[in-house]
Amino acid sequence: xxxxxxxxxxxxxxxxxxxxxxxxxxxxxxxxxxxxxxxxxxxxxxxxxxxxxxxxxxxxxxxxxxxxxxxxxxxxxxxxxxxxxxxxxxxxxxxxxxxxxxxxxxxxxxxxxxxxxxxxxxxxxxxxxxxxxxxxxxxxxxxxxxxxxxxxxxxxxxxxxxxxxxxxxxxxxxxxxxxxxxxxxxxxxxxxxxxxxxxxxxxxxxxxxxxxxxxxxxxxxxxxxxxxxxxxxxxxxxxxxxxxxxxxxxxxxxxxxxxxxxxxxxxxxxxxxxxxxxxxxxxxxxxxxxxxxxxxxxxxxxxxxxxxxxxxxxxxxxxxxxxxxxxxxxxxxxxxxxxxxxxxxxxxxxxxxxxxxxxxxxxxxxxxxxxxxxxxxxxxxxxxxxxxxxxxxxxxxxxxxxxxxxxxxxxxxxxxxxxxxxxxxxxxxxxxxxxxxxxxxxxxxxxxxxxxxxxxxxxxxxxxxxxxxxxxxxxxxxxxxxxxxxxxxxxxxxx
Numbered sequence: 001x002x003x004x005x006x007x008x009x010x011x012x013x014x015x016x017x018x019x020x021x022x023x024x025x026x027x028x029x030x031x032x033x034x035x036x037x038x039x040x041x042x043x044x045x046x047x048x049x050x051x052x053x054x055x056x057x058x059x060x061x062x063x064x065x066x067x068x069x070x071x072x073x074x075x076x077x078x079x080x081x082x083x084x085x086x087x088x089x090x091x092x093x094x095x096x097x098x099x100x101x102x103x104x105x106x107x108x109x110x111x112x113x114x115x116x117x118x119x120x121x122x123x124x125x126x127x128x129x130x131x132x133x134x135x136x137x138x139x140x141x142x143x144x145x146x147x148x149x150x151x152x153x154x155x156x157x158x159x160x161x162x163x164x165x166x167x168x169x170x171x172x173x174x175x176x177x178x179x180x181x182x183x184x185x186x187x188x189x190x191x192x193x194x195x196x197x198x199x200x201x202x203x204x205x206x207x208x209x210x211x212x213x214x215x216x217x218x219x220x221x222x223x224x225x226x227x228x229x230x231x232x233x234x235x236x237x238x239x240x241x242x243x244x245x246x247x248x249x250x251x252x253x254x255x256x257x258x259x260x261x262x263x264x265x266x267x268x269x270x271x272x273x274x275x276x277x278x279x280x281x282x283x284x285x286x287x288x289x290x291x292x293x294x295x296x297x298x299x300x301x302x303x304x305x306x307x308x309x310x311x312x313x314x315x316x317x318x319x320x321x322x323x324x325x326x327x328x329x330x331x332x333x334x335x336x337x338x339x340x341x342x343x344x345x346x347x348x349x350x351x352x353x354x355x356x357x358x359x360x361x362x363x364x365x366x367x368x369x370x371x372x373x374x375x376x377x378x379x380x381x382x383x384x385x386x387x388x389x390x391x392x393x394x395x396x397x398x399x400x401x402x403x404x405x406x407x408x409x410x411x412x413x414x415x416x417x418x419x420x421x422x423x424x425x426x427x428x429x430x431x432x433x434x435x436x437x438x439x440x441x442x443x444x445x446x447x448x449x450x451x452x453x454x455x456x457x458x459x460x461x462x463x464x465x466x467x468x469x470x471x472x473x474x475x476x477x478x479x480x481x482x483x484x485x486x487x488x489x490x491x492x493x494x495x
Contacts (some may be wrong), residue, residue, distance in 0.1 A: 002391060004028055007362075026104070034062070051084045052076040054470075059272035060265075071100075086123055100262065102126060106133070110142065138192045139278035144291040150199045153189050157182050157206055161216040172347035174211045175229075177236055182207055182243045190243075194295045200243045207240075223360045232326070233341070235281040236334040236358065242325075249325050251299040256310070256319045302328070335426060344479050344486075345438045349448035356388060356418075363391055368399070379458050389417045398450050404469045405446050407421045410491065434485050438476075441486075445475045451474060 004025065011021045053061060054074040063085070065072040073080040073089070093099045106129030109117055117128065132141035137253075139149050150197035160181060186203060189195065195203075208226045209219045216310055231237025257267055258280045274293060275283055285297040305311050308328045313319050336357045343350055353363050368376035378386040380397040392398055393415040402415045415421060425443060429436040451466045480490035 039172065048084050050080055052078065052081045053489060056273060056407075060269055061267075062269070065265075076222050077116055077120070079116060079123060082120050082123050108133075108142075117422055138189060145212065147196065147198060149196065151190075153185070153195075156185060156202060160185075161206060161210045169214055170348040171211065171351045175240065175351070175474055176347070178211060179209050186243060187241070187246065190247055192479070193292065193431055194251055195243070195247055197244075203243060223355060223362070224358050228358070232329060232335050233470070234333045235331045236337060240355070242279060242329055245325060247322050248299060248302060248328060251296050252302060252306075252324055253319050253321060254296045255299060255303075256313065258319060260314060260319075271452065278470050288481060336422060338429060339440055339443065342437060343444055344483050345441050345444035346448070346475065346479070349444045349475075352448040352451050353444045354452075356392070360452065361388060361390065363387060379454055389419075392447060392450055393417060393421055398453075401450060401453075401469055401472070402446065405442055405472055408473055409442055410493070411439075434489050437483070438480065438486055438489060442472075442476055442478055445472050445479075449475075 007028070008021060008025060011024065017056060045297055047204070048059075052075065053063070054076055056076045057063070059304075063074055064278035065074075073085055075085050090098075101126040105124070105126045107120060107124060107126040108129045108131065109120075114118075120126075121128070131143075132145070134140075134152075139145060141149065141266070182203075186195075204226055205218055206216065208222055208229075209215060209217065211229070212221050213219050213225060220301045227242075229238050230240045230242040233239045257264070258270055258275075261267060261271065270293070271277075274286075274289060280297075282301065283297075285294045306324055309320075309323055309327060313323075334357075339353060339357070340350055345353075352361075362375045363375055363378065376385050378384055378389070378390055378395055380395050384390050384394070393402070394417065399415055406413055416424065425439065430437050451471050477490055477494060480486035
């Protein structure tokens with residue numbers, strides 16, 4: 001679309017005299033164009049008084065919607081209006097050569113009697129369609145979706161998980177798959193429909209089971225509570241999407257679009273059909289409103305928790321889903337999240353450290369409390385209870401490993417119980433320097449290898465401690481060498 005006011009401003013900026021500018025504007029405003037398509041002159045389109053719009057399309061005089069090579073036509077369910085619509089469409093086809101295939105078209109009716117249905121079918125040649133119909137991967141329906149109509153989403157996620165099920169995948173690999181693939185599938189549906197709580201619960205169950213067991217069959221096994229897993233990293237989580245919160249964010253985005261009166265067809269339609277010139281924040285949802293609009297209107301109380309961000313986004317005409325999500329999921333941060341920030345250790349090693357920080361590693365003392373073991377003594381020394389403090393920092397076997405790694409790093413420090421050790425590490429890993437990065441890397445890889453060493457000792461009777469030290473040093477050297485910031489310092493340690 002050309003805005004002639006812009007042409008006036010350009011000519012004024014160029015210093016063109018006003019009289020010449022007026023001559024030009026008189027020409028462009030009074031000129032009449034005739035388009036010739038395929039040898040035929042297009043006549044001016046005029047509204048036929050015999051044509052009647054669909055009741056919901058009349059305020060905007062909406063007759064069609066087009067997307068890619070698909071088109072939706074709307075009119076009142078009567079033979080006369082349908083005939084005029086088909087005549088116009090056939091004229092369009094004759095001019096452009098774009099001809100529809102009646103066998104691929106469907107007619108959908110709402111409160112139309114059988115006689116009119118027969119007449120419309122004779123005019124169009126279209127078979128009758130039934131709602132819901134699947135389009136662009138989601139169901140389209142004239143009423144609220146039932147739980148069964150959300151099954152394609154659940155089945156799609158389940159089929160992906162069955163394809164991925166493999167014992168070779170670590171916890172970190174499963175978390176990444178859930179984050180990248182299942183999250184994107186669910187988000188696509190949420191941008192079209194709000195998901196019911198029962199569907200969200202089912203999806204969370206599938207994802208939780210896959211992360212902790214690698215299978216699609218429902219299981220109650222969960223080393224860390226799922227709501228903690230879906231918390232932001234600053235709050236001690238893994239940063240997976242909290243679907244319940246994201247559901248609210250998508251509804252708030254719809255409400256923001258309505259408030260901002262964006263120049264889109266559906267926003268103008270909502271203002272014409274539902275709001276009728278009133279402020280959306282002052283209107284209550286009516287009984288005849290669609291279920292999606294009722295959901296959108298019911299999320300207005302959430303604005304109170306993000307009021308400042310809401311006003312700022314309205315002023316800049318830009319909605320940030322990330323900002324709103326972070327506000328709604330806001331909680332208390334944990335001090336040890338710094339250990340996992342800018343940590344270049346292996347993902348599976350970071351998961352082990354993360355579980356240890358939560359106190360959820362299945363040590364013998366923990367399993368004994370749940371009644372799963374009769375003996376809670378340390379697997380390595382068989383003298384003291386196997387707690388996190390003892391296993392990782394007090395056991396003679398693991399102390400020798402720590403001393404060897406600290407000696408290689410040129411750090412003079414004696415391992416302490418976990419709470420004291422955590423304070424010492426947090427003090428030493430402040431900032432973004434190479435020393436902080438190297439210490440985080442060494443801590444993470446050492447904790448992971450000690451845990452693997454303990455498991456090998458229990459299940460495989462493997463007692464080669466020297467190999468563990470060599471493996472940890474190799475991991476630190478390799479991961480550090482890949483990072484340019486640490487390459488020189490790792491090279492000095494290897495001399």
